[in-house]
Amino acid sequence: HFFALLIGAENKMPEKCSGLWRSQDMTFLQLHIQREAAHDSVLKLGQLGCVMFRDMNVNVSAFQRLFTNDVRRCEDTERRIRYFEDQLKREHAIRPRRAHRSGASDSQAGVETLDSLEPHLESLENELRELSSKWEQLVSQRNSMKEHLEVLIQDPSFFHGDESSERDFSSAVQADEDGGAGMRAGGLRYLTGVIRSDRVALFELLVFRATRGNMFMRTNEAREPFEDPVTGELVKKAVFVVFFSASRAAEKIRKLCESLQASVFPYVIGSPQERQNLEKVHDFLMELETTITGTDNVRAELLFQVEKNVNQWKKTVITEKSVFNVLNMLSFKGQTVVAECWAPEEDVDNIRAALAEAERTSGAQMESIVEATPNHEAPPTYFKTNKFTSVHQSIVESYGIARYKEVNPTSFSVVTFPFLFGVMYGDIGHGLMLTALAIVFIALERRLLSANLNEIIGLVFGGRYVLLLMGLFAIYLGFLYNDFFGMMIAPFGRPFWYFPENYAEAVENCDPGYLVWFGANASLTRGCKVQGGSPYIFGVDADWAETENKLEFMNGLKMKMAVILGVGQMMWGLVLQLLNHLFFMTNAKEKEERDKARHHIWFGWIPEVIFLSCTFGYMCLMILIKWLVDWTARMRADLSPPSLLEAMTNFFLSPGSVLPNKYLYGSDSSQNGFQTFLLLLAFFSVPLMLLPIPILEYMHHKSSSYGQLNEPEHDQEAALHARETSGEGAAKPEQPVVTEEGFDMSEVVIKQVIHTIEYVLGCVSNTASYLRLWALSLAHAELSEVFWNFAWMKPLTWDGGSGLLAFVGWGIWFAVTIGVLGVMESLSAFLHALRLHWVEFQNKFYYGDGVPFVPYDIHHLLSQGLSKGRTF
Numbered sequence: 001h002f003f004a005l006l007i008g009a010e011n012k013m014p015e016k017c018s019g020l021w022r023s024q025d026m027t028f029l030q031l032h033i034q035r036e037a038a039h040d041s042v043l044k045l046g047q048l049g050c051v052m053f054r055d056m057n058v059n060v061s062a063f064q065r066l067f068t069n070d071v072r073r074c075e076d077t078e079r080r081i082r083y084f085e086d087q088l089k090r091e092h093a094i095r096p097r098r099a100h101r102s103g104a105s106d107s108q109a110g111v112e113t114l115d116s117l118e119p120h121l122e123s124l125e126n127e128l129r130e131l132s133s134k135w136e137q138l139v140s141q142r143n144s145m146k147e148h149l150e151v152l153i154q155d156p157s158f159f160h161g162d163e164s165s166e167r168d169f170s171s172a173v174q175a176d177e178d179g180g181a182g183m184r185a186g187g188l189r190y191l192t193g194v195i196r197s198d199r200v201a202l203f204e205l206l207v208f209r210a211t212r213g214n215m216f217m218r219t220n221e222a223r224e225p226f227e228d229p230v231t232g233e234l235v236k237k238a239v240f241v242v243f244f245s246a247s248r249a250a251e252k253i254r255k256l257c258e259s260l261q262a263s264v265f266p267y268v269i270g271s272p273q274e275r276q277n278l279e280k281v282h283d284f285l286m287e288l289e290t291t292i293t294g295t296d297n298v299r300a301e302l303l304f305q306v307e308k309n310v311n312q313w314k315k316t317v318i319t320e321k322s323v324f325n326v327l328n329m330l331s332f333k334g335q336t337v338v339a340e341c342w343a344p345e346e347d348v349d350n351i352r353a354a355l356a357e358a359e360r361t362s363g364a365q366m367e368s369i370v371e372a373t374p375n376h377e378a379p380p381t382y383f384k385t386n387k388f389t390s391v392h393q394s395i396v397e398s399y400g401i402a403r404y405k406e407v408n409p410t411s412f413s414v415v416t417f418p419f420l421f422g423v424m425y426g427d428i429g430h431g432l433m434l435t436a437l438a439i440v441f442i443a444l445e446r447r448l449l450s451a452n453l454n455e456i457i458g459l460v461f462g463g464r465y466v467l468l469l470m471g472l473f474a475i476y477l478g479f480l481y482n483d484f485f486g487m488m489i490a491p492f493g494r495p496f497w498y499f500p501e502n503y504a505e506a507v508e509n510c511d512p513g514y515l516v517w518f519g520a521n522a523s524l525t526r527g528c529k530v531q532g533g534s535p536y537i538f539g540v541d542a543d544w545a546e547t548e549n550k551l552e553f554m555n556g557l558k559m560k561m562a563v564i565l566g567v568g569q570m571m572w573g574l575v576l577q578l579l580n581h582l583f584f585m586t587n588a589k590e591k592e593e594r595d596k597a598r599h600h601i602w603f604g605w606i607p608e609v610i611f612l613s614c615t616f617g618y619m620c621l622m623i624l625i626k627w628l629v630d631w632t633a634r635m636r637a638d639l640s641p642p643s644l645l646e647a648m649t650n651f652f653l654s655p656g657s658v659l660p661n662k663y664l665y666g667s668d669s670s671q672n673g674f675q676t677f678l679l680l681l682a683f684f685s686v687p688l689m690l691l692p693i694p695i696l697e698y699m700h701h702k703s704s705s706y707g708q709l710n711e712p713e714h715d716q717e718a719a720l721h722a723r724e725t726s727g728e729g730a731a732k733p734e735q736p737v738v739t740e741e742g743f744d745m746s747e748v749v750i751k752q753v754i755h756t757i758e759y760v761l762g763c764v765s766n767t768a769s770y771l772r773l774w775a776l777s778l779a780h781a782e783l784s785e786v787f788w789n790f791a792w793m794k795p796l797t798w799d800g801g802s803g804l805l806a807f808v809g810w811g812i813w814f815a816v817t818i819g820v821l822g823v824m825e826s827l828s829a830f831l832h833a834l835r836l837h838w839v840e841f842q843n844k845f846y847y848g849d850g851v852p853f854v855p856y857d858i859h860h861l862l863s864q865g866l867s868k869g870r871t872f
Helices: 002-006 035-048 068-094 114-152 163-169 197-210 249-259 273-327 345-362 389-397 410-425 428-443 445-449 455-462 464-481 503-509 512-517 542-546 550-586 591-628 631-636 644-653 668-690 692-707 711-725 745-769 772-798 804-844 858-868
Strands: 026-034 182-184 189-196 215-221 237-244 263-265 331-333 336-344 369-372
Touching: 026 035, 026 345, 035 273, 035 336, 035 345, 035 858, 068 114, 068 273, 114 189, 114 237, 114 263, 114 273, 189 197, 189 249, 197 215, 197 237, 197 249, 237 249, 249 263, 273 858, 336 345, 345 369, 389 410, 389 464, 389 804, 410 428, 410 464, 410 550, 410 772, 410 804, 428 445, 428 455, 428 464, 428 804, 455 464, 542 550, 550 591, 550 745, 550 772, 550 804, 591 644, 591 668, 591 692, 591 745, 644 668, 668 745, 692 745, 745 804, 772 804
Parallel strands: none
Antiparallel strands: 026 336, 026 369, 182 189, 189 237, 189 263, 215 237, 331 336
16 A cells, blocks of 8 residues: 555545544534524534634724624623622631631522623622722721820820939920920920831831931830721731920921821820820720621621622623624624634534524524535644643644644654653652652642642642653663662562672682683673573663673663664654655645655655664664674674774774674674665765755646646636627726746755755754763763762761761752752753654654644633632
């Protein structure tokens, strides 16, 4: 079937797509609805959530559309609801939630429309504003009376000083004419009042400067805090008295009091009238408390009624506003409303059923018509996702929306993304930490979905399923690397390697085939296979932890593994590119489109595969061969293992230079010949990528334009003859002839040259970019080992049995493990895995220039609208 497509055979079996592999099949619908049923029809389609409406009034301004006034009514109603929410927030902040009688929302709230809801909320708003204004005025009066009371109940020593000087100030006069300040017998004036406690220091400093230091001030904290009538917060205040001598200073101090919102009260020292004032203020406070309590009860009862229904009102307004916004996008022609929309083909029957339901509820006499019409626009892309795959899909779409029917990278990144993260973050202990965190988030999923999380925790919680896979793959790669918090463990039994300390131990414990590595007088720096031993079951042998060349071994292992994974993922990206070409060629409606896709396979995809396979694919083959060869037997024949870096350098720069004792497979001559053949294939694949496609496009344009060379002139003559025969030859001016955009050969050539150079250099740079897997994995392992040995093991050796240093060392190790390895390293590995998918993998096949399918979904709008504000 594949080769039949390549040679140009027709295919009538288009590929079936699933919900995540390719976009759902989309259809363009035109809906004809009776005007009376338009509102209910849009509402039902919004509840269905599978229709993406097209704006048919693009050239009409927002102020000239039919339902602009209705949208403004909804916005005004939203403003009222926000006012109710602010009042409820303030009520709950002032005092704990009252033990009201329990009750559900009003049964009629769910069926209310905007016409019935608007006057009801307007009446409630006016009533609540009136009660709130009255309540604020009463609380302000109460605060003023309480402040006056605080002044009146102050101890006489607060104004007189000590007892020895009391007789000097026993006489006082009424407030004089300059500023209302009291005057003591010695000619010293004073002002008293109440100010906020946090402004006392500022007030004293300002008064000191205003009087040039000729003042004396005393303060005393009020017995209880005061309730702010606007915010409802409790504010601490203090009583003050300022003594000064200059009469002109009184007005300055009063202005300072006004600027700092301090209250000033008349007070005559030692006057019997102040006792009468005390009784009057106290009685007035009792009356105010009774009035405030009654007003507060009425206001609280009204807020309770609001609280029961505010969420339902909010849903109603959000729904109505969205319906009117959609109606503004439709075309109204007399008694008929025309709507154009995109929808999945599988939901067409549901759309018809929803419109039929809207006809019944609205009492429409005419049946709505749903017809699929051709459209030349690119259909929107729609993938079916669930709570597990939606996060992976959003990660891919952050790069770009898939072109319609293009292969979706999410089908593979669900696994490859956390796997590459695990390659860089592989550690059993650290993976268990991430897995445990993800399991906690998943277990508390329902509770946390309704909680008001901060931005960072909400972001991590949203990716809980990605975090779970990242943790599991980190554990898997941790077993493969044999890393547990930087330590090597042996969970799978006896090691395979043995490291003798002398030649006698080597003879006793090593396999005889490995004795050639050891001499009787040579230093024993190598390991050997244990007699009768078998390779370690899974992962790296734990005995590598005791060797001097552990870092060198892990370095080579992880570097080669990174290259194999990188080239393998890039090759898989090319396979997906082929699947895209085959799909678009199979489903193309025009022969020209099929030929274009076929040319891109022959002269685009095939040379790209050849170039990558003959260069870096061959390097991966050499890595695997070197791993599989038994170098013990070859070393007996004086054949040492070749350096792969040197071999690949000679492959490009000096072909045919494999030395007789440095070949990897076959013989030196056969390897030289094979490498030269691969290099020639790679070399000739470059012009195959560069030249044929521009030439084919030029030939196609020339052949198609030659057949249409005289068509414009013929069409003009025919049109002129038709107008002359109908008597309209001189009545209408000649219409301009619209021609297609011309073919620019230089543009096609430059584009192909850029693509060829980008691909050839990209194979080198992308392969090098995958070495970040090796670098981050090695750095993570070394950091873990350093933290383990120096932050915990060292203090353990220094501790003399007290346990203090051990406890401190464990605390430091735990802190750096969570902060550095748990947070910073995981974030770094996440970002690098993201880059490898976006740049190195997806650019092989993914265009990412599609149009997203954004359906009109009332349930989604309600979840967004209710999450922005507090729900009660």
